[in-house]
Every structure is written in C-alpha cells, then in structure tokens.
Amino acid sequence: MDLVSSMHISASGLSAHRVRMNIIAMNMANVHTTRTAAGGPYRRKVTIHEAAPFREELIRARSSEVTRAERGVKVTQIVETDDPVRRVYDPGHPDADQTGYVNYPNVNVVEEMVNMMTAVRAYEANVTAINAAKDMALKALEIGR
Numbered sequence: 001m002d003l004v005s006s007m008h009i010s011a012s013g014l015s016a017h018r019v020r021m022n023i024i025a026m027n028m029a030n031v032h033t034t035r036t037a038a039g040g041p042y043r044r045k046v047t048i049h050e051a052a053p054f055r056e057e058l059i060r061a062r063s064s065e066v067t068r069a070e071r072g073v074k075v076t077q078i079v080e081t082d083d084p085v086r087r088v089y090d091p092g093h094p095d096a097d098q099t100g101y102v103n104y105p106n107v108n109v110v111e112e113m114v115n116m117m118t119a120v121r122a123y124e125a126n127v128t129a130i131n132a133a134k135d136m137a138l139k140a141l142e143i144g145r
Contacts (some may be wrong), residue, residue, distance in 0.1 A: 012072030013126040043080035
C-alpha cells in the first residue's frame with residue numbers, strides 16, 4: 001500500500017465520522033422534541049458504516065486481487081432506532097395523551113456523549129494517520145537532496 005492509498009483510506013474515515021458526529025448532534029438537539037412532521041416524538045438516528053472501495057478504477061482493474069488495504073469506509077445508511085420512547089407523566093404538556101403521559105424521544109444524552117467522544121477520537125486518529133503519511137512523503141523527498 002502506498003502513501004496516497006493510506007491517505008484516501010483515512011480521508012474516507014474522516015468523511016464517515018463527520019457524518020456520524022452530525023447525526024449525534026442532531027439526536028442531542030432533538031432530545032426534547034415530542035412532535036415531528038411524522039406525528040410522533042423524534043426517533044434516535046444512527047449511522048451504518050460499511051467498507052467500500054476508494055478507487056473504483058483500481059477495483060475494476062484488479063477485481064480478483066482487491067485487498068482490505070485498498071478499501072475505505074463510507075456511511076451506507078442513516079436509520080432510526082426502534083428503542084422504546086420515554087413516557088413521562090406531565091398532564092399539562094400540549095402533547096400529553098388522555099392519561100397525562102407524554103412520549104419523549106428515545107435519546108439518552110449520556111450515551112450520545114459517549115458516542116460523540118468515540119467519533120471524535122476516530123476522527124482524530126484519521127487526521128493523525130494523514131499527517132503521518134504526509135510527513136513520510138516529505139521525508140522521502142528529502143532523501144534525494
């Protein structure tokens with residue numbers, strides 16, 4: 001694997017984790033949203049990541065020789081979880097049902113913060129890998145001097 005390939009792989013990781021952080025931020029912003037356009041409370045969303053070729057022409061040219069090192073990552077789906085909603089007794093709330101309970105989103109702020117920290121660490125790891133590849137390329141250029 002060459003330096004450019006490693007940079008492409010890390011760049012795909014940066015992109016995927018940026019999307020993941022945006023979805024986590026959306027979940028946290030809607031932690032108290034009891035009514036959406038769909039009619040119910042906000043549903044927590046998660047990203048589904050999948051290994052993906054980063055250079056289509058390389059994959060087509062050597063389809064039998066594709067290795068894991070020649071792949072990257074991408075977000076294939078953003079799905080709503082089917083975790084149960086939180087029911088809170090609040091008869092004065094405009095979205096309360098006949099028994100006085102309000103359905104709140106299935107978002108746990110602590111869990112979302114842990115997910116955000118994990119995504120940030122993965123993002124930082126990819127930035128470090130890109131910087132290391134860049135430094136190696138610069139050192140290789142200095143050899144010829």
